[in-house]
Amino acid sequence: MIWLNILVEGALIGGFYALFACGLSLMFGVMKVINLAHGDLAVVAAYIAVFLVPHLHVPEVLSFLVVVPVFGLIGYLVQRTLIQKSIDRDPFTTLLVTFGLSVVIENLLLEGYSANAQTVNIGSLGYNSWHPGSIFYLSYVSLVVLASSVVILGALQLFLSKTSLGRQIRAVSDDQEAAQLSGTNYRHIFGVAAAIAFATVALAGIAYGMTTQFSPTSGGVNLLFAFEAVVIGGIGSLWGTLVGGISLGIAQQLGAHFNPQYPTLFGNILFLIVLAVRPQGLFGKKTALL
Amino acid sequence: MSDVLLEVSDLVVYHGQLCAVDDVSFRIQEGEIFAIIGANGAGKSTLLRSIAGLHKLTRGNVSFKGRDLKGIAPHRRVELGMSLVPEGRRLFASLTLEENLQVGAAGGKKGTFTLEKIYELFDWMPARRRQYAWQFSGGEQQAIALGRGLLTNPDLLMVDELSLGLAPIVIERIYALIPEIVAHGVSVLIVEQDVSQGVAVANHVHCLLEGRTSLSGRPEELTAEQIERAYFGAGQSPVSGTHP
Numbered sequence: 369m370i371w372l373n374i375l376v377e378g379a380l381i382g383g384f385y386a387l388f389a390c391g392l393s394l395m396f397g398v399m400k401v402i403n404l405a406h407g408d409l410a411v412v413a414a415y416i417a418v419f420l421v422p423h424l425h426v427p428e429v430l431s432f433l434v435v436v437p438v439f440g441l442i443g444y445l446v447q448r449t450l451i452q453k454s455i456d457r458d459p460f461t462t463l464l465v466t467f468g469l470s471v472v473i474e475n476l477l478l479e480g481y482s483a484n485a486q487t488v489n490i491g492s493l494g495y496n497s498w499h500p501g502s503i504f505y506l507s508y509v510s511l512v513v514l515a516s517s518v519v520i521l522g523a524l525q526l527f528l529s530k531t532s533l534g535r536q537i538r539a540v541s542d543d544q545e546a547a548q549l550s551g552t553n554y555r556h557i558f559g560v561a562a563a564i565a566f567a568t569v570a571l572a573g574i575a576y577g578m579t580t581q582f583s584p585t586s587g588g589v590n591l592l593f594a595f596e597a598v599v600i601g602g603i604g605s606l607w608g609t610l611v612g613g614i615s616l617g618i619a620q621q622l623g624a625h626f627n628p629q630y631p632t633l634f635g636n637i638l639f640l641i642v643l644a645v646r647p648q649g650l651f652g653k654k655t656a657l658l
Numbered sequence: 659m660s661d662v663l664l665e666v667s668d669l670v671v672y673h674g675q676l677c678a679v680d681d682v683s684f685r686i687q688e689g690e691i692f693a694i695i696g697a698n699g700a701g702k703s704t705l706l707r708s709i710a711g712l713h714k715l716t717r718g719n720v721s722f723k724g725r726d727l728k729g730i731a732p733h734r735r736v737e738l739g740m741s742l743v744p745e746g747r748r749l750f751a752s753l754t755l756e757e758n759l760q761v762g763a764a765g766g767k768k769g770t771f772t773l774e775k776i777y778e779l780f781d782w783m784p785a786r787r788r789q790y791a792w793q794f795s796g797g798e799q800q801a802i803a804l805g806r807g808l809l810t811n812p813d814l815l816m817v818d819e820l821s822l823g824l825a826p827i828v829i830e831r832i833y834a835l836i837p838e839i840v841a842h843g844v845s846v847l848i849v850e851q852d853v854s855q856g857v858a859v860a861n862h863v864h865c866l867l868e869g870r871t872s873l874s875g876r877p878e879e880l881t882a883e884q885i886e887r888a889y890f891g892a893g894q895s896p897v898s899g900t901h902p
Contacts, residue, residue: 532764539750539761546748549710551736551765551810 373504374625378618380506382597383514384579385613388572389594390521390606391565397604398541398561401451401462405469406594407587409566410573412473413439414582415481417488417574429490432574436567443566444559451562452555470587477584488577513575517610520568525606537561541604596639602649611650662724663688663814663845664709664740669718671701671708678704680869681718686814686845686862691836693860694849697889701869702849703745706818710742711735722814736766741812745819747803749791756787759805766810770842776805779835797828804832808839815839816847821855833859853889867891 392406403409416438417431426434450469454461487494490509497507528534539547540557548554576582576590593616601612616635623634642649664686671679679701686692696702707713709720711732720727722740730738750758759773777784780801786794794802800820807815821829829852836846836859850856857863857877865873865888873880873888 532760535753535757535761536764538752538757542750542752543748545712546744546750547761548712548732549736549742549744549748550762550806551733551741552761553731553733 370625374621375618376504376506378621379614380510380514380617381620382614382617383517383610384510384572384575385593385597385616386521386601386610387513387517387568387575387613388590389597389609389613390524391568392591392594393598393601393603393606393609394524394561395565396598398537399447399451399455399558400459401455402466403451403565404463404466404591405473405587406466406565406569407589407591408470408473409439409587410569410576410590411477411582411584411587413570413573414488414577415477415486415584417577418486419481428488429493429578431488432571435574436570439570440563440567443563446566447559447562448555452558455558474584474587481584483583483585485581485583486577487581488574490578494578507579509575509578513579516571516575517613520571521606521610524564524568528606533557533560593635596635599649600639600642602652605649605651608649608651615650661688662686663690663722664847665719665721666705666709667719667721669705669708669720670716671704671713672716673704678869679708682866682869682871683718684864684871684874686847688813688845689840689843690862691840691846691848691860692862692864693856694847694864694866695851695853695856695885695889696866696872698851699868700866702851702866703818705866706742706816706847706849707744709816710740733765736810736812739767739811739813740816741766741807741810741814742816743803743807743818743820745822747796747799749799749802749806751792752790754788754790755783755794755802758791758802759809762806762809766812769811771808771811773809776809779808779838780805797824797832800824800828800832804835808844812844814845814847816849818849819851820848821850821852829855853885857885865889 388410392403395401395403413435416435417428421431421434422428424434450465451462454465493508497505498511499505528538536547536552536557537560539550540552540554544554547557576586597613597616598609599612600615601608601610615638619634619638620631623630623632662685667683669679669682670677682705684692694702694705704713708715711727711730722735722738725738727735750761753761756773759776763773783805791799791802804817820832824832833855840846848856848860860877863873863875863877863880863885864871865885867888873884
């Protein structure tokens with residue numbers, strides 16, 4: 369029973385990791401940019417949900433309705449201006465720029481809201497749970513987060529495979545120059561990919577704030593887990609990212625079972641094993657991205 | 659006298675320190691099949707890529723339908739009606755045959771070339787439309803790349819190294835399509851290392867040697883010797899092989 373519990377808890381956390389990581393994976397797949405500010409964006413979204421959205425008389429539990437679209441728009445604009453400019457210089461510049469962005473965000477949050485821990489207040493939903501078995505307690509929030517992750521990854525997969533815009537995103541990811549020669553404006557496509565990445569990470573950030581406490585520096589550790597989920601699953605595969613996230617979650621829960629200090633260690637060990645045995649990730653292909 | 663579709667004047671393009679295209683000028687009339695021939699490294703691909711907007715011009719002008727293309731992005735040039743089928747096909751590897759074609763159809767203009775039309779032109783395609791691009795042979799990939807280019811409904815279709823790496827029989831079959839493409843009102847600019855193919859199909863042959871124009875004219879006005887000299891450089895007399 370304890371093992372089942374580990375699996376279920378791991379899967380619940382893994383759903384969150386996948387939601388958090390899919391934008392990172394998408395941005396890397398499409399424009400070869402590793403966004404080091406990805407984790408901080410999630411934290412910003414959570415702060416906005418706690419401090420700014422209530423001014424609009426929207427309850428915090430529904431804050432994602434406001435924050436997610438706004439983040440999508442910001443993502444498009446940041447890509448078309450800041451990130452595109454750094455891509456035009458050289459790939460290394462994008463690392464410096466996104467790292468700089470990360471530092472700026474963390475410090476602005478510290479300055480504005482102090483280092484105190486915050487949570488997104490969702491009332492009784494936060495501590496209610498469902499217990500189907502004797503020792504089983506599944507928090508509603510975690511279940512909702514896992515379900516939303518699966519739905520969003522599914523919708524994203526559908527969007528990429530069935531729509532014209534999605535096809536163009538995959539085409540740009542495969543061969544940017546050939547896509548331009550087929551009449552695709554790759555900068556616009558980059559913008560769309562960034563919009564999706566920002567929107568999904570905003571949702572992940574709010575979900576994070578609902579399940580646990582966060583502070584201005586929470587982005588970094590989550591970014592690490594997101595990287596691990598993406599690499600374990602295989603870069604460019606959305607379902608791979610979900611499986612990667614869940615595997616990472618289970619490994620961490622297993623670690624926690626042996627010693628409360630072991631979750632990160634066990635996650636890292638899994639990550640290293642995958643890197644050593646199957647560097648392209650569980651679902652990664654060599655020829656295809658996305 | 660038909661209208662000028664593409665005009666390249668005094669074009670100079672550098673690859674870093676290297677001058678790849680050196681003072682090249684030519685005009686392509688509507689309805690023409692224009693062949694640019696030249697040995698490896700003569701600057702043919704760079705010339706095409708510059709026309710398509712993938713390379714910065716060092717000097718000179720490219721104008722299309724009387725419009726200067728300076729500062730116009732590659733995808734906008736496709737919308738204006740030019741399409742480049744790049745060297746090595748460059749299909750989207752993770753997309754299926756049909757998806758590759760659909761990307762072409764999403765860019766560019768609407769016109770006579772639709773997915774159905776391409777499937778008519780290449781009747782083997784519909785049955786295999788769900789296969790991925792990498793599952794096709796070189797000749798099939800070239801056909802898909804041509805189809806993708808045609809689906810942008812270009813007025814000028816540019817094809818870089820149409821025959822490179824393909825079996826002779828496949829090359830023949832693909833070249834046989836060119837008159838049919840022209841019959842749909844598309845002008846064609848082909849770049850070839852294989853002189854005989856280029857000369858056989860074209861109305862106008864333009865030969866490049868080390869980035870410079872070495873010969874230009876209608877194929878019936880040019881002798882095999884002239885072409886040979888223009889292709890390999892003066893004074894040399896190669897054994898045989900590629901001469902027409």
